Amino acid sequence: MIRVVLADDESVVRAGVRMILAADPGIEVVAEAGDGRTLVELVREHRPDVALVDIRMPDLDGLAxxxxxxxxxxxxAVLIMTTFGRDSYIARALADGAAGFLLKTGDPREFLLAVRxxxxxGAYLSPRVAARVIGELAGDRLARGSAARERIDVLTRREREVLGLVGAGLSNAEIARRLHLVEGSVKTYVSTILGRLGVRNRVQAAVLAHEAGLADLG
Structure with a gap:
C-alpha cells in the first residue's frame, strides 16, 4: 500500500484529489493538511511514501x-501540485528535490501515475511541464550538452545505459526488464549514478540525461 499525505489550503481541491487517489486500491491517503507547517508535522509523524503538496499554502509554501x-x-518523495506552470517554480521545485510536478488542470490519471x-x-513531470523544461534546455543546447557530457564521463557504460533509461522516464522495474537485471541492482545503479553526478534526485538526473543526449537510449 502506498501511503500519501495530501496538502492543499482549499478543502474542495483536497476532496477532489482524494477521490482521484481513491480510485487506486493500492493508494491510501493517511493524512491531510491545509498549510505548510502542518504538512511537515504530519509527514514527520506518518512517514508516508509520498507527500502531494500544493505550491501555494499559508504559513509555509509548498517549495519551502x-x-x-x-x-x-x-x-x-514530494510531488508538487499547482495551477501555474511558471518556469521559476519548476526550476526551484526540482532543485529542492521534488520528485515531480503536476498541474491541477491536467488529466486526473496523472495523479495516479505520479504517485506510483x-x-x-521514480519521477514524474506533467507532459505540459516536461515540454516547458525541454524547451528551456533547447535554448542553450550546445553549451549544456557539452557540460553534461563532461559530467557523465565518470560513469561506466552500464551506468550510462541506466541513466539514459531514467531520462526516458522508465521506472526501476521497467529498466530492470529492459536490461535483464534484478530491480535491486537497478536501485543500486541509480543510487550510485546520483552520487557520482552530484544530483539530488531522478528528475535532475533525467534532465542531465537529456542534455547529454543519453535519453535517446530509451
Whole structure:
C-alpha cells in the first residue's frame, strides 16, 4: 500500500484529489493538511511514501515545505501540485528535490501515475511541464550538452545505459526488464549514478540525461 499525505489550503481541491487517489486500491491517503507547517508535522509523524503538496499554502509554501521534508524525512518523495506552470517554480521545485510536478488542470490519471512513480523511487513531470523544461534546455543546447557530457564521463557504460533509461522516464522495474537485471541492482545503479553526478534526485538526473543526449537510449 502506498501511503500519501495530501496538502492543499482549499478543502474542495483536497476532496477532489482524494477521490482521484481513491480510485487506486493500492493508494491510501493517511493524512491531510491545509498549510505548510502542518504538512511537515504530519509527514514527520506518518512517514508516508509520498507527500502531494500544493505550491501555494499559508504559513509555509509548498517549495519551502519540500525543502524541509527532504531534509528531515528523506524517505518521503514530494510531488508538487499547482495551477501555474511558471518556469521559476519548476526550476526551484526540482532543485529542492521534488520528485515531480503536476498541474491541477491536467488529466486526473496523472495523479495516479505520479504517485506510483514517486513511491517506486521514480519521477514524474506533467507532459505540459516536461515540454516547458525541454524547451528551456533547447535554448542553450550546445553549451549544456557539452557540460553534461563532461559530467557523465565518470560513469561506466552500464551506468550510462541506466541513466539514459531514467531520462526516458522508465521506472526501476521497467529498466530492470529492459536490461535483464534484478530491480535491486537497478536501485543500486541509480543510487550510485546520483552520487557520482552530484544530483539530488531522478528528475535532475533525467534532465542531465537529456542534455547529454543519453535519453535517446530509451
Amino acid at each position: 515545505a519540500t525543502t524541509e521534508i527532504r531534509r528531515t524525512v528523506p524517505g518521503t 512513480a514517486a513511491a517506486e523511487g
